[in-house]
Amino acid sequence: MKLVIVGGGFCGSFIAKKFDGKSGYEVLLIDKKGYFEYSPGLIRMIGDPEYHEKITVPYTEILKESKFVKAEVESITPEEVRTGSDTFRYDHLTICPGISYPVYLERKEDVHTISSGREVKRLNQDLKKGDHVLIVGGGLIGTEAAAELAAKYDDLDITVVHSHDRLIERNPKLSSSLAESFLRKKDVDIVFGERVVDREKGRFLTSKNREIKADVVVWAAGIGRDTQFMQDFRAEIRADDGSLKVNDHLQLNGGGRTYEHIFAGGDITDIEEEKTAHNALRHARLICKNIERSRKNKSLKTYSVQKNPILLSLGRKNSLLIYPPYGFQGRLPALIEWVVERAGITFFQM
Ligand SMILES: Cc1cc2nc3c(=O)[nH]c(=O)nc-3n(C[C@H](O)[C@H](O)[C@H](O)COP(=O)(O)OP(=O)(O)OC[C@H]3O[C@@H](n4cnc5c(N)ncnc54)[C@H](O)[C@@H]3O)c2cc1C
Incomplete structure (x- = not known):
């Protein structure tokens, strides 16, 4: 059976690894990068670009017997996946391209996102330009x-602008106030209730005409879903925000039709929950079971x-463990976060 996986993040890499070498499966993973990137670790790369090596695993190392193609997927039909130069037919497909982090400003120079190792390396270069940093989104x-x-730079003048009235507002108030008092x-400086x-x-x-001087900007407000490659399907499989609609079994589902041989998982799905690596892995586990069961x-x-629970890093030696309605801050959550990161990366290296 030909199993094609689009996107080798948490969801896609997990599925590819699970079926790699399994009898009866011919696995193909397609990703525009050549490696799995442990995105929660990108924060550690700020001021430490070498950390990138510690949070990446080449797909050729993850997969022992399966095929990997480094390419951007341009279109998907109910039978095949197309990149710029190739077409791949499939029996089962899993779509897990994650989300994007757009910058909602016309002029984007000196404005960075924490969306990939490459982006954080560019941010590190720009941090040398001046000492005023603006962070958009709390x-x-x-x-x-x-x-x-x-935590890393004493001499930076940092301002956070957040459109809500407290930081990490989807989490318990206690964790918001712990994060705020740490900062x-x-x-x-934290500005609430305004947008850049x-x-x-x-x-x-800002939306209230406040002027903020900034040499470098980190944009962390808003997400995007790039699912243009699904245009061969009926429009109803995409929600208004571009996410992919799935049924309870995580099969692509919309406009009164279920695509029984196509699953979608991770951040791209329209499931109403926090977009986290933890949830992407939960989707991946279920998709693996359901592919086997449908066969x-x-x-x-x-x-x-x-x-x-959610772990929020507050510098290298300090983290916040959010377990609603509780929040614990300190070195122990930081240690737990480090162990989770190492265990996650080792899983893909083995
Ligand atoms: C800075 C940061 C910190 C985070 N911290 C945490 C945290 O502490 N805890 C937590 O649980 N979650 C955290 N997250 C969220 C977590 O990283 C995501 O929820 C998780 O990565 C989603 O997994 P995914 O498999 O859906 O997509 P991703 O891991 O984003 O992977 C998507 C993959 O698809 C590929 N791709 C996309 N489009 C195409 C295409 N057209 N063709 C080919 N390949 C394509 C990409 O290259 C990528 O490899 C964080 C995210 C970021 C950015």
Whole structure:
């Protein structure tokens, strides 16, 4: 059976590894990069570009017997996947391209996202340009980025602009106040209830006409879903925000039709839950079971949304463990976070 996997992040790499070398399966993984990147570890690369080596595993190392193609997928049909130069037919397909992190400004120079190792390396270069850093967005990534910068650089003048009235607002209030007091102790300025909407000569303007001087900007507000490659399917398989609609078995599903041989997993799905690596791996495990079960004509397993603990890094020696309604901050959560990172990467290396 030909199993094609689009996207080798948490979800796709897990599935590829599980079926690699399994009898009866011919596995092909397609990704535009040549390696798996442990994205929660990207924060550690701020000020330490060499850390990239510690959080990446080449796909050729993950896969012992399966095929890997480094290419961008341009279109998918119910029978085949097309890149710029090749077409691959499949029996089963898993779509897991993750999400993107767009910058909502016309002029994007000196504006960075923490979306890939390459991006963080560019940010590190630009940090040499000046000491005023603006972080747009106080969600998980913006808060972690502010904490990492504040913990590593004493001389930076850091401002966080967040459109809500507290940091990481989808989490319990206690964790928001712990994160806020950590940043305030490190002298980070936080502006609540405003959005960055424009820029002018080294100054960034907010929705309330506040001017903020910034030499470098980290943009961590808003996400995008690039699923243009699904245009051969009926429009209803995509939600308004571009995410892919799935049924309880994580099969592509929309407009009254279920594509029984196509699964989607990870951040790209329209499931209402936090977009986390933990959830992407839960999807991957279920998809593996369901591919096997559908081959054997067994009834498929069902996905259920769960509330999971979240680890938020506040500099290298300090993390926040959020376990609703609780929040614990300190070295122990930082140690747990480090162990989770090492275990996650070792899994893909073995
Ligand atoms: C800075 C940062 C910190 C984070 N911290 C945490 C955390 O502490 N805990 C947590 O649980 N989660 C965290 N997350 C979220 C977590 O990384 C994501 O939820 C997880 O990576 C989603 O997995 P995925 O498999 O859906 O997609 P991804 O891991 O994003 O992988 C998608 C893959 O698809 C490939 N791809 C995309 N489009 C195409 C295409 N057209 N053709 C070919 N290949 C394509 C990409 O190259 C990529 O390899 C963090 C994310 C970031 C960015």
